Amino acid sequence: xxxxxxxxxxxxxxxxxxxxxxxxxxxxxxxxxxxxxxxxxxxxxxxxxxxxxxxxxxxxxxxxxxxxxxxxxxxxxxxxxxxxxxxxxxxxxxxxxxxxxxxxxxxxxxxxxxxxxxxxxxxxxxxxxxxxxxxxxxxxxxxxxxxxxxxxxxxxxxxxxxxxxxxxxxxxxxxxxxxxxxxxxxxxxxxxxxxxxxxxxxxxxxxxxxxxxxxxxxxxxx
Numbered sequence: 001x002x003x004x005x006x007x008x009x010x011x012x013x014x015x016x017x018x019x020x021x022x023x024x025x026x027x028x029x030x031x032x033x034x035x036x037x038x039x040x041x042x043x044x045x046x047x048x049x050x051x052x053x054x055x056x057x058x059x060x061x062x063x064x065x066x067x068x069x070x071x072x073x074x075x076x077x078x079x080x081x082x083x084x085x086x087x088x089x090x091x092x093x094x095x096x097x098x099x100x101x102x103x104x105x106x107x108x109x110x111x112x113x114x115x116x117x118x119x120x121x122x123x124x125x126x127x128x129x130x131x132x133x134x135x136x137x138x139x140x141x142x143x144x145x146x147x148x149x150x151x152x153x154x155x156x157x158x159x160x161x162x163x164x165x166x167x168x169x170x171x172x173x174x175x176x177x178x179x180x181x182x183x184x185x186x187x188x189x190x191x192x193x194x195x196x197x198x199x200x201x202x203x204x205x206x207x208x209x210x211x212x213x214x215x216x217x218x219x220x221x222x
Contacts, residue, residue, distance in 0.1 A: 026061065029044055040077055069083055085168065
């Protein structure tokens with residue numbers, strides 16, 4: 001089951017909502033609420049390192065576009081919770097405004113993922129040995145048709161979805177379970193020379209290593 005088909009997915013189709021979501025603090029808050037919520041703005045500030053005022057502001061902005069909502073709490077507390085466990089954005093939008101906002105969000109996500117992977121690699125030696133051996137870092141080069149790539153993507157999603165319920169039900173987490181971020185990125189390689197030349201001159205942009213390492217581990221997330 002893919003993210004766009006998931007029963008608990010919030011589908012963002014408003015370009016303003018998509019652009020509002022493309023913000024480091026807001027994404028951190030949504031991720032935190034999905035794994036540890038509901039949380040008050042005060043508790044969210046403690047966990048993210050942001051100020052309470054900043055968290056309150058960004059939570060209100062997220063609520064404006066339906067990503068989070070307030071729920072009743074003990075006493076006068078007003079905790080927040082995520083409205084869904086997944087965020088879905090259009091893969092191919094016909095509306096130019098939606099397509100532009102989606103492209104901006106994908107670039108933002110790619111940059112954020114890159115920064116998190118760098119942090120993880122730089123702090124790899126801080127992990128216990130069992131985590132160093134369990135984590136994965138590498139890539140594979142495959143010749144696939146679009147239909148086969150969809151089949152591969154959906155198969156990976158099906159494997160991962162077995163563990164989704166642990167995000168919202170802590171009692172299902174076995175002893176020793178820690179929060180793990182799994183990145184799923186697959187794209188068609190452009191094997192044309194740099195500069196777009198078709199005559200074979202220039203520098204080949206195919207820089208994939210074809211490696212598949214399960215021991216070169218990633219470290220704790222930022």
